[in-house]
Amino acid sequence: MKYGPALAAGIFCMLACRSAFSGDLTLPGGKHLSLKAQLGQKLFFDTNLSTPPGQSCSSCHDPDSGFADPDKDQPTSSGVLTTLKGNRNAPTAAYAAYTPPFHFDTGLRLYVGGQFLDGRASTLKDQAKGPFLNPLEMANPDPATVVSKVRQAEYAWMFEQIFGSGALDHIASAYNRIASAIAAFERSPVFARFDSKYDYYMKGKLKLTPQEMRGLVVFESENKGNCAACHPSAPSADGTSPLFTDHTYDNLGVPKNPANPFYALPVKLNPEGAAFVDLGLGKQVGKFWEYGKLKVPTLRNIERTAPYMHNGYFTTLRSVVDFYNTRDVRPTCWNEFTSESEAERLGCWPAPEVSQNVNGDELGHLGLNDREVDDLVAFLKTLTDGYQPE
Numbered sequence: 245m246k247y248g249p250a251l252a253a254g255i256f257c258m259l260a261c262r263s264a265f266s267g268d269l270t271l272p273g274g275k276h277l278s279l280k281a282q283l284g285q286k287l288f289f290d291t292n293l294s295t296p297p298g299q300s301c302s303s304c305h306d307p308d309s310g311f312a313d314p315d316k317d318q319p320t321s322s323g324v325l326t327t328l329k330g331n332r333n334a335p336t337a338a339y340a341a342y343t344p345p346f347h348f349d350t351g352l353r354l355y356v357g358g359q360f361l362d363g364r365a366s367t368l369k370d371q372a373k374g375p376f377l378n379p380l381e382m383a384n385p386d387p388a389t390v391v392s393k394v395r396q397a398e399y400a401w402m403f404e405q406i407f408g409s410g411a412l413d414h415i416a417s418a419y420n421r422i423a424s425a426i427a428a429f430e431r432s433p434v435f436a437r438f439d440s441k442y443d444y445y446m447k448g449k450l451k452l453t454p455q456e457m458r459g460l461v462v463f464e465s466e467n468k469g470n471c472a473a474c475h476p477s478a479p480s481a482d483g484t485s486p487l488f489t490d491h492t493y494d495n496l497g498v499p500k501n502p503a504n505p506f507y508a509l510p511v512k513l514n515p516e517g518a519a520f521v522d523l524g525l526g527k528q529v530g531k532f533w534e535y536g537k538l539k540v541p542t543l544r545n546i547e548r549t550a551p552y553m554h555n556g557y558f559t560t561l562r563s564v565v566d567f568y569n570t571r572d573v574r575p576t577c578w579n580e581f582t583s584e585s586e587a588e589r590l591g592c593w594p595a596p597e598v599s600q601n602v603n604g605d606e607l608g609h610l611g612l613n614d615r616e617v618d619d620l621v622a623f624l625k626t627l628t629d630g631y632q633p634e
Contacts, residue, residue, distance in 0.1 A: 277432055280406050284429025286399045287422060293393050294382035299324035301375065301426065304334040310545030310629070311338040311435060319503050319556025323381045328513065329505035330380045331522060333556040335361055336549050338629070339542050341368060341431040342487050355525060357491050361538045361554050362528045368427035373419065379513065387419040394422055438485045440544065441626040442477075446485070450633055452626060459623025462616050469568075469620055473606050474540050488543035488627065493525045495536035497571055497602040499594035501555040502581035518581075521597055522554060536598025547625045555597070558584055562621050567593065569617060572608035 277285070287293065288301045304321045306314040313321045313334045321334040346358025346366040355363060359371035375381040376390045384390050394400060395412050403411035403421060412418040429435075444450045452460065462469045464477055472478075475488040500521075507518040514520055526535030538554050552558040558567065563584055570593070577592040587593055596602050612620070 277434075278428065279402065280425055280428040281432045282429075283399060283402045283406060284425040284427065284432075285434075286397070286402075287394070287426050288429055290397065292397065293376065293384075293390060294324040295384045295389060296324060299382050301337075301372075304375075304381070305337040307434075308548075310336050310548035312336040312545070312549035316550050316559075318505075319501050319551050320506060321381075323378070324383050325379075328380050328383075328509060330378075331504065331506035331514070331520065332361060332554050333551060335539075335541055336545060337430055337435060338545055339436050339487055340371075341427075341436060342484065343368075343491055352492070354492050355529065355534065355537075358539070362524050363493070363539060364528050368430050369420075369423045372423035372426040372430075388415050390422065391415050391418045394418070437629045439631060440629055441631040443485060444631060444633055445626070446479075453622070455619050455622045456626050457623075458616070459619035459621070462612065462620045463623055468612065468616065469610060470606055471543075471620075475543050489540045492540050493534070493537035494540055494603050495524070495538070495596070495598055495601045496553070496568075496607065497596035498553045498555065498557055498567075499582070499587075500580055500597045501557040502583055504555050523598065524554070526598075526601075533601060535600045536596070537601060543624060544627050545629055547628045561624060562617065563588065565612075565617050565620050565624075568607040569610040569612045570608075572604065 288305075291298055291300045291303070293300060304313045305311045308314065315322065318329070320332055321330045322328075323330065340359060343359065344357035346363045347356055348354070349356045357363065357366075359365040359368060360374070365371035365374060373387075376384050377386070391412060394403075400412065403418075406425070407421050411421055441450070441452070441456075445452050460477070463471045463475075466473075474490055474492065474494065476490060477486050477488065479485055480487070506514055507520060511517075522538075523535045525537040525539075526532060528534075546552075546561065550559060550561065552561070552564045558564045566588075575592045577587055577590060577594045580594050582590070582592070582594045
């Protein structure tokens with residue numbers, strides 16, 4: 245039997261996410277996805293919604309890759325037009341529903357929350373509208389094109405059942421409803437399973453290995469990794485299991501990635517060429533003291549979401565930890581375009597892509613020995629969803 249792209253994608257999701265929900269969309273505890281979330285699922289996996297057809301939301305947010313980009317050999321994410329590459333590595337969509345709307349916290353005096361790495365979309369619904377129209381992603385010329393494609397989809401009938409008669413008649417409202425349905429799916433337990441080895445450990449259902457326990461100590465100790473300062477490992481005040489992010493923004497001093505294909509894009513799309521600098525949050529809010537800051541990611545599923553950082557500079561989790569540990573200890577490489585492997589070989593790190601506002605308080609000179617680095621990596625691997633207790 246053959247299936248159309250949308251139905252085939254839906255079936256793929258049911259198989260890839262089979263430990264999160266079964267083929268009849270039954271969730272743990274006998275619950276079901278709402279009809280709106282089921283519609284969002286179909287939209288999320290529909291490869292007909294790009295121009296030309298071929299890319300869906302799941303192309304860069306694959307369930308088997310922790311809802312991040314499945315292409316581990318590409319430092320930044322590709323769009324439907326294969327000759328065009330984005331300037332950033334798509335972050336995971338898992339647990340994104342727990343991110344608060346973008347705002348400035350007057351108590352912390354920090355920007356908090358929002359979607360995308362620079363917070364330019366306040367909510368999940370706002371974020372869902374972006375990739376459809378981005379020329380480096382799904383490349384649709386306008387919302388009308390997306391709505392027209394949805395009107396022809398086999399699931400179009402669901403819009404009227406959920407939103408009422410004429411739900412797809414008007415472009416602006418229809419586009420909002422498409423984004424709202426995708427957000428409903430992303431708010432479902434499919435994206436927030438809380439079933440890692442660490443979750444079972446917190447519930448007292450298993451013990452971590454000695455190495456994993458040592459790694460947890462390194463992770464939480466203020467005089468060691470102090471990772472929990474930005475990636476809290478304890479449940480929140482309302483009882484939510486730890487999300488391993490405080491939803492703030494930080495400049496970690498990550499170097500430019502010489503393998504970033506965005507540098508070679510046409511002038512129309514990247515007028516600065518190799519001189520391009522990702523200003524992150526600072527560009528979004530128009531404040532130079534926020535330059536280079538990007539959203540602190542969740543560490544859940546970090547084992548599956550390589551390459552790492554906004555530009556994919558690091559290919560392994562150990563290399564990331566090594567950078568956190570030695571950034572301010574090693575000399576600066578003479579060439580700002582030194583690759584990760586060459587920097588490791590030379591025993592140096594390139595200068596930060598954005599030299600302003602680099603966090604020098606919580607990383608850069610951690611003083612960890614090799615065993616502690618390995619222990620920390622072992623602990624981070626306990627945060628992978630889908631753990632099966634013996």
